[in-house]
Structure formats: C-alpha cells, structure tokens
Amino acid sequence: MGPATALGRLVAINFGGRDHRFRVVGAGHGCQPSALTAFLRKVMMINGFQHFSGCLDGAAQVALLADVRRVIAAAPLYTPTMPRSGKPLSVRMTNCGLLGWMTDAAGGYRYQAYHPVTGAPWPPIPGALVRLWQRVAPDAPPAEACLINYYGPDARMGSHVDADETDRTAPVVSISLGDDAIFHVGGLARSDAKVRVVLRSGDVAVLGGNARRAYHGIDKVVVGTSALLAEGGRFNLTLRRVTRSQSD
Numbered sequence: 579m580g581p582a583t584a585l586g587r588l589v590a591i592n593f594g595g596r597d598h599r600f601r602v603v604g605a606g607h608g609c610q611p612s613a614l615t616a617f618l619r620k621v622m623m624i625n626g627f628q629h630f631s632g633c634l635d636g637a638a639q640v641a642l643l644a645d646v647r648r649v650i651a652a653a654p655l656y657t658p659t660m661p662r663s664g665k666p667l668s669v670r671m672t673n674c675g676l677l678g679w680m681t682d683a684a685g686g687y688r689y690q691a692y693h694p695v696t697g698a699p700w701p702p703i704p705g706a707l708v709r710l711w712q713r714v715a716p717d718a719p720p721a722e723a724c725l726i727n728y729y730g731p732d733a734r735m736g737s738h739v740d741a742d743e744t745d746r747t748a749p750v751v752s753i754s755l756g757d758d759a760i761f762h763v764g765g766l767a768r769s770d771a772k773v774r775v776v777l778r779s780g781d782v783a784v785l786g787g788n789a790r791r792a793y794h795g796i797d798k799v800v801v802g803t804s805a806l807l808a809e810g811g812r813f814n815l816t817l818r819r820v821t822r823s824q825s826d
C-alpha cells in the first residue's frame with residue numbers, strides 16, 4: 579500500500595476554488611476507498627463512485643501490463659477518429675472482450691466484435707481483470723468489453739458520459755497503469771462543477787450508481803511520474819457490461 583492510501587491521512591480535494599480536506603477512512607476489497615469517494619457522496623451527491631488508490635500493488639501492475647502487451651500483440655493500438663469530422667482522438671485504443679468500443683467517421687461511437695484494422699475478433703479479457711470485475715462489481719453480469727486507452731505525453735480525454743452501452747446499470751470499472759493522470763468527475767450535467775484527482779498506477783475507479791451517468795475525463799498525463807511503462811505514458815483499462823443479460 580503506497581502513502582496515498584494510508585488510513586487516517588488527510589487529503590485535500592480542490593472544488594469550487596477552495597481545498598476541502600477529507601480523511602481517508604474505511605476499507606473494502608483489500609483496497610482503500612480514497613477521500614474522493616466520500617467527497618463526491620457528501621458534497622456533490624454523486625453516489626456509486628469509488629476510487630481505490632493503490633489497489634494493485636507493484637507485482638500486480640507488472641503482471642497486468644504483461645497481459646495488456648499480449649492483448650496489443652494480437653489487437654494492435656490504432657488511432658480512433660471522431661464521428662463525421664474524422665478528426666483523430668489524442669489517445670490510441672484497442673480492446674479485449676466479446677465487444678470493443680470504437681469510433682470512426684463513418685460509423686460513429688459504437689461497440690463491435692472485431693478489430694477495425696485487422697478484422698479479427700478482440701482477444702479475451704485477461705483472467706486478472708475478470709476477477710477484479712467480480713470483486714468490485716459483484717452484482718453485475720460478466721463484463722463484455724475492456725477498452726484499452728494509451729495516453730502519450732499530449733493525450734487527453736474530453737468530458738463525456740459513457741453512454742453507448744444498452745445496459746447502464748452495471749458500473750464502469752477503470753484501472754490505471756503508468757504515469758499519473760489528472761482525472762475530473764462532475765455531475766449529471768456537463769456544466770456541473772468538477773472535482774479533479776490524480777489517478778496513479780494501480781488505482782481502480784468505479785463509476786456506478788448515478789456516477790455511471792456523470793461527466794468525467796482526463797485533463798492531462800503527468801509525464802515521468804511512473805517507471806512502469808518503458809515507453810512512458812499511461813494505459814487506462816475500462817471494463818464494461820454492454821448488453822442486457824438474459825436474466826434482466
């Protein structure tokens with residue numbers, strides 16, 4: 579457990595132009611929920627957001643990175659493009675799972691079962707991620723998609739809601755590997771105030787409850803803050819349920 583997760587530690591969260599100080603309390607899943615979790619609930623009335631800082635230890639991060647490299651060997655990173663305009667996104671992407679999220683000028687935002695360049699089905703979701711999903715989303719049906727975003731030094735992700743899933747009752751589970759990223763999460767309207775926190779390598783964030791419909795994004799990656807990736811930068815993995823399960 580890194581220093582960021584120490585129980586009892588006071589953490590400052592900047593919101594509305596001033597710092598709010600929160601104490602890190604409680605424990606869950608062998609990971610500590612960070613102060614952001616409590617802040618969102620108490621101050622912004624956003625429920626169902628959980629931030630577990632330092633959830634994956636160093637060895638687990640190395641093992642998961644090897645899984646990500648194997649996925650990329652079978653399903654190479656590509657540059658997605660915006661619907662209609664065809665403007666490239668700053669992140670590079672790939673997926674594993676039965677379905678993968680993608681976007682391009684012709685088809686827009688969607689899930690599809692095959693890689694847009696190779697035409698091959700996406701590789702399966704690695705076992706460690708399947709187990710993580712079961713641990714943090716025990717009531718949800720199995721994850722069908724794992725979107726892998728690679729952020730180089732200038733990549734970011736604008737504020738958005740994950741809304742292309744038919745089943746939006748299951749949470750989105752996010753795992754960070756590599757350099758720190760400044761993550762923002764706001765409310766259900768784009769204009770709502772946003773909280774910013776650093777997502778570090780090994781952090782897990784869960785967007786469930788009404789946070790499943792909250793605006794969020796990545797302002798920037800802080801270059802050189804992690805030695806995990808030889809090439810630098812950051813991977814973010816998001817596990818998603820896409821379709822409604824038969825039992826619903």
Ligand SMILES: O=C(O)CCC(=O)C(=O)O
Binds near residue numbers: 794796
């Ligand atoms: O990179 C992140 O931490 C967030 C990624 C994200 O929101 C997404 O892929 O939809």
Ligand SMILES: [Mn+2]
Binds near residue numbers: 738794
């Ligand atoms: Mn998202």
